[in-house]
Amino acid sequence: MKKWKSILLLTAVLVGLFIIVTVINTLTVKSKQPTPHTAKVSINEKQAVDHLSKAITYKTISYEDRSKIDFSEFDKFINFLQVSFPKIYRQLEFEKVNHYGLVYKWKGTDSSKHPIGLTSHYDVVPVLKGTEANWKQPPFSGAVLNGIIWGRGSLDDKIGVIGILQAVEYLLDKEFKPDRDIYLMFGFDEEIGGDEGASMIVNTLKERGIKFEFVLDEGGAIVENMVPGVKAPVGVIGVSEKGSATAKLSIEGSGGHSSQPKDHTNIGRIASAIAKLEDTQFKGELKGPGNDLFEFVAPEMNFGMKYVFANKMVFKPLIEKILLQQPASAALIRTTIAPTIFQAGEQYNALPEQASAIINLRLMPGDSLSNVKKFIEDTIDDKDIKVTVEGTEASKVSTVDSWQFKTVQQAARNVYNHAVVAPYLMFAGSDARQYDPISKNTYRFLPVQITSEDLNRMHGTNERVSVKNYIKAIKFYAEVIKESNKKTE
Ligand SMILES: [Zn+2]
Structure with a gap:
């Protein structure tokens, strides 16, 4: 009896x-959110809105079939920039790389x-044929209505x-002087891979021995x-x-002939291979950027979630x-397997001599x-299945415990005071990856507060942005430049 008691007590x-x-x-988890500084940026809203509205009217459309691209629209767009940002063209060095890549x-x-x-990047995806009429405002109108x-x-x-x-035009107007060189780089074929735009810009700058502390591109x-x-909005970089x-x-x-098949046919073997892959799956592990996301948001969570993390x-x-358990969060911690094409057979009573499947994988x-x-x-x-x-x-x-990350995070907090700003892993590809060889860090962040409907509109119908968001985006870019200026490294 006594022994049980002491075991119970020990437990x-x-x-x-x-x-x-x-x-x-x-209780001792520390917040990783910097205190916001007041963003003292006052933008001429009407002029800024006019510029974005006008920019949208140029049909700088990227097509997979490059012969369909109308480069006269790209020329017109570049002329429009020159007219609209006179201080930039006077005070910054400007060059075109591979005709349409813009570097300042x-x-x-x-x-x-x-x-x-x-x-x-200033290229855009085409409007899907047959969907034009679904747009509440024509896709290349740049209409501004009710904010x-x-x-x-x-x-x-x-x-x-x-x-x-x-943002740069504004800072020039205020006679702001950056201590480090600042490059503005705009690609023109991001939507079809960036091989002619970002990639060529990177090659050109690489030859000159340029190495960035960080490059900031679109993204989360x-x-x-x-x-x-987490109740607060979350900004993900x-x-x-x-x-x-x-x-x-x-x-x-x-x-x-299908009247006397073997136990395992070509179709059966490919199907079985896919089933094995789906049953096995890559190991999911909370590490790297997926883990960083939770490190940054956990301190802002309710007690229960905070306790767990x-x-x-x-x-x-x-x-x-x-x-x-959920596809979106699973994709954050493991390499995903998505069979997308299965090809075999032509006739109902003949065993196909070939069978194949395509699997799209997204790699951690x-x-x-x-x-x-x-x-x-x-x-x-x-062994009979060939794998390529x-x-x-x-x-x-890229680093998250660095002044480079903190600069971007601080700028986001300065403009979006109430947002929790955290690193994360992007599932989609962007031009940012091209900058890896010439940048210590590459960050991917689109400084707007959006809904999941906005996300669907991006490559879909009725793409739009509120004036409020757009003005905040300008302020964010100005803040990134200002914040990077104070750093001693
Ligand atoms: Zn894009």
């Missing part, structure tokens, strides 16, 4: 200790410092180009109700983007299990294309 003491330690952990250099006062870069600017590119991403130029925005347990791979699984072998040493497996930083190939081969364990994998590796992962 109670241990449980008590566990609760005390974990609660203390929870704002010389700093301290040549010992490495530059920073602000980038964006909303309408049109293709209003969010993706002429707001970036015009927002950055507007400020969204509400995205992270459970992409510190890396996932890789994208296309895996092809194919098998060839005897076909034959503050005691990750204990709860990590549970957190991972929960994250893996750390999972390389060759890892992925090996994972597929090991998992399907069928090609694609793009995940981008470099």
Whole structure:
């Protein structure tokens, strides 16, 4: 009896200790949000709105079939910039790279410092045939109605180009002098891969030995109700983007008549291979940018959620299990497998001699294309199935405990005081990845507060932005430049 009592007592003491330690952990979690400085930027709203509205009217459309691109619209757009931003064209060095890539250099006062870069793109995706009539305002009208600017590119991403130029023009007007050089770089084919635009700009700057402290591109925005347990809007800065791979699984072998099939046919074997991959899945692990996201938002969560994340040493497996239950959060912590094409057979009574499947995978930083190939081969364990994998590796992962990240985070907080600003992992590709070789860090952030409907409108119908958001975006870019100026490195 006595022995049981002491075991019970010991257990109670241990449980008590566990609760005390974990609660203390929870209560001592420190916020990673910098105190906002007041953004003292007063923009000439009417002029700024006119500029974005006009910018939208140029049909700088990227088509996969490059022969369809109308470059006269791009020329007109460039002329429009020159007329609209006279101080920039007078005071910054301007050059065109590969005809339509635009690079502006704002010389700093301290040549010992490495530059920073602000980038964006002025090409837009086409309006899908047959959807024109669904637009409440014509897609290239640039209509401004009741505080909303309408049109293709209003969010993706002429707001970036015009927002950055507007901010620099404002700072020039105030006779602001940056200490480090600031580059503004605008691509013209981001929507079709960026090979002619961003990629050529990077090559040109690389030859000159330029190395950025950070480059800021479009990316995550400020969204509400995205992270459970956080009431405030959350602004997410992409510190890396996932890789994208296309895996092809194919098998060839005897076909034959369907009246006397083997136990395992070509279709059956490819199907079984895919089923094995789906059953196995890549391991999900809370690490890297996915983990950073929670490190930054956890201190702002309600007690229950904060308790779990503050005691990750204990709860990590549970957190991972929960994250893996939803596709969106699962994608944050593992390489994803999406079979997208299956091809086999032509006739109902003939066994196909070939069968193949295409799988689209999005790679976590750390999972390389060759890892992925090996994972597929090991998992399907069928020597007759040929596996090829090609694609793009995940981008470099940028720092979050650095002055470079803090500059972008601080600027976002200065403008969006109530938002929690955190790093995250982007699933989609962007031009930012191209800058990896010439930048210590690349950050991806679109400084607007948007809803999930806004996101759908970006490449869809009725793309638009509120004047309020747009003005805040301009202020954000001005703040990034000002905040980067104070840094001693
Ligand atoms: Zn874009």
